[in-house]
Amino acid sequence: MANRSVEAILIYKILGLRLPLAIFIFSLLSLITSGTVIIHLTLTSNLVEDGNWLYIATDYCKIKFPKSWYMDKGEVNENGSVYVINILSEDFQTITHVKFFSRKATLNFMRENNLSNFSSVPLFEAQRVYEWILRNSENATLSYIEGETELSTFLEDWVKKNADEAYYLAIRIGNAYKKGEFFYNVSGLFISLAIKQNLIEIIYYGEEKSWTMNWENFRKILSSIEITYVKENESK
Amino acid sequence: MNFSIDRWKIIHISIGGIIFFASIILFGFIAQAMLDLAFRTLGIWGVLAYAEAQNAHYIIRLGTDYLTAGFFGGLYIGYKVKEHLKAAALFPAPFGLTVFFAVQYFLGYGIPPSSLTLINLLKIIVAPLMISIAGSYMGIYTVNWRVEEKPKEERISFIS
16 A cells, blocks of 8 residues: 555656646756756857957858847848848947948938938938937037047058948037936947948947947957958849 | 537636736746846846847747746636646637737737748747647646545554
8 A cells, every 4th residue: 555655656746746847847947947058058159359258250240249238130121131230238328230231222222312422421320310319309419529530540440451432420419318307418430331332331329428438349349340241232 | 529618618718818818928027037137147148149049048938938827827727627628728828829919919019021931930929839838738737636645654653
């Protein structure tokens, strides 16, 4: 009698739990553990520099970025394909936005916005951002950041290595938005590159303090970009 | 399978579906908050840029959201429905998931037609449905599991 009871308990219970409950807990823990292990392995296999940066080879470029920053990427198809990479700083206050336009998308973008050459793209984007901010903050003021030799030297060196032609514009928008009782300023750097007549836009934009604080990281991100593919037509 | 349909069974299965739906919302919110906290605290947001890590995140969410929601929906039905358990376990997950997708659609988070690929259908509908049904079975049978109690041992003492 006693032996039969022991047998029944072995069949129907595990660690004092009913078998279905035990299976549920085991399944849940298995899913969580396997997910965690995959995340850990992915992280460790892609760390670079001093272990605080990640390296990723996307469809269009190779890039390094801080592991604590959030990255999102994907292809958008609107009048030609545009491959977009967004990298948000740790405080989510600054964004690095990289856009690779296909030939068709480049032509459509230029035509739709009445732009005659790539040199006018940074100014167009800056004004577009300013107009968008003006809708919510009437007191916003736009000023251009000029004459910063360190910035221009760095960008010119970078451009020489990466593109046929490139243009950039840095702006500051005062009183851009209100949070609580305080007004905040934003800064933006708009870069347009042309490689084989394909437009590539790089925008570094965000709240002024965060923008300045993350500037060195942005420089490292920009320096790490290695453009690997330029789409000349819609079929790869 | 002889599964007679009476009004109360339908009501209990519907309530099970609603519990399933509410559990998805609740556990989904908790799981997302916990994962966000973990990624922020560990300073590893960037790892989510990789497809492998996104899949791992998805695997975790399958467990925390769908398996758990299915289990809780199943627990209720297990208490209320005592016959044809296998058949009863099939219903709360499809019912709750349909409500969940409908709410998502009306809130503007529906699946865009361009995303309706086979792999997305598997990830968004088929896998959650299967995991949820499995959770429902576990919930229902947790309540109705037959356990033979171990008889109390008689203590014989030679010391009076």
